[in-house]
Amino acid sequence: MSLLIEKLQPRLVKQFQGIIQNQHLAQGYLFAGAPGTGKKELAQWLALRLFCQNLQAGKPCGQCPECQRIISGNHPDVIQIAPEKQTIKVEAIRYLKNELYKTGMEGAKRVFIIQEAEKMSVNASNSLLKFLEEPASDALIILTTTAKSQILPTIRSRMQIIDFHGIKATAAFERFTALGMTPANAQLLSLLTRDYQQAQTWLVTDSFNQLLKGVLHWFHKVLQADSEAFVLVQTQVVANAKNTADQQLAFEMIINFYDFLLVLRYDKSRTIENSDLNKLVTAAMNLSDQQLMTQLSLVLDIQKQLRVNVSFENVLEALTLKILAV
Ligand SMILES: [Zn+2]
Incomplete structure (x- = not known):
């Protein structure tokens, strides 16, 4: 089984395969780029890669129990935070911090994914910053954003920034059809957006x-x-x-x-x-x-x-x- 992100951003997937193989994974990454470029998917792929029990040529299988738990959002060591009503509140970051200071339940690395990190409130940003200054050694933190410049410079400076480049309409077409859109709709809409959610909204x-x-x-x-x-x-x-x-x-x-x-x-x-x-x-x-x-x-x-x-x-x-x- 080949995961969608491997087709969407093959270069970045390859890059991270190498990084993990050489054990050079950094503590924190900031994934920056336009909507629909696969930021969330690559963050999830990294989690899969770290936990999968059935790796195939260095890639996660997407099917074993560990992979399934991550994909369904039920893995205790993969914590995902997304904004609620346009903002990431300090409570969400407090929950995250509590989780961050726990040690991994199953001895492996823990992965924290904060989506649309530019929507963190000032309080939330400051809490995250405090954590980043003395991070737990087993944590991998990934922030995703469409607006890199709106992330506090002090946070940015503690992260490795990965820029996601625009994807081609043909890649978006493949992705839309794989997600269930008819080829006719997918071809037309992939010309206008690379973001599946946007395309779905427009359709209705x-x-x-x-x-x-x-x-x-x-x-x-x-x-x-x-x-x-x-x-x-x-x-x-x-x-x-x-x-x-x-x-x-x-x-x-x-x-x-x-x-x-x-x-x-x-x-x-x-x-x-x-x-x-x-x-x-x-x-x-x-x-x-x-x-x-x-x-x-x-x-x-x-x-x-x-x-x-x-x-x-x-x-x-x-x-x-x-x-x-x-
Ligand atoms: Zn697996």
Whole structure:
């Protein structure tokens, strides 16, 4: 059995395999990176690697009783803390500290995972800091964060920082399908986010689906160089982009769809699982690589104007005319 993280972040998994083999594991790590890059999963993988009783070529099996207890969150020596309502309270850190000073029940290392560590309250941060200054020797502490700069510098300086780089849409697609999403949904949504939770939320959000449908409709006409696209700005896109977040999201969609079309031209082996994407690919057949790239650069230029408080509708209409002229 190959765990998902081994596909998602193969380089980091390999790196930690080496670190553990050479017994160079540090006491504390800060895993930093965008949502969906596998920070929590790698922290859990490390716990599995340390406790698994059936290692296979240096990798945890994911199936033995020890692995199962960690995966289900019931291992007494693997303590996981996640924020409650946007903050990690001092009580959670107190519980953690109590646990930290106990010795390992089964003689092995103990693993502490604090997710979204930037959400620790000041009190919680200070408690953790006190512990880090005189750590228990058998503890491995892993903090995960999407906002490294918001972690106290005094905590950061006591941790080894591991930066998680963005993952590719194809890796996110594999992950989404492995987690049960249909290939059609997974392919479309993996272009827009690498975060499975985000993708799941979007799938069941009406306003998101309407915006996506509207943008796809508009974009399809744009690719066909059909002047009806100009009219669709209002009825399909503006009407479904109710606030600035939606408007930014609409631009992200357009940019990622162009990116998808361009990548496909260099990677013809890829199968298209989604009928909307297939329509876009067909519509783009008459456009050269150069035309697609010129259109994309127009979108990227105009996206910047959105931030300077101009009308979304005017910006998108002007953009549509420019693209149609390419
Ligand atoms: Zn195992």
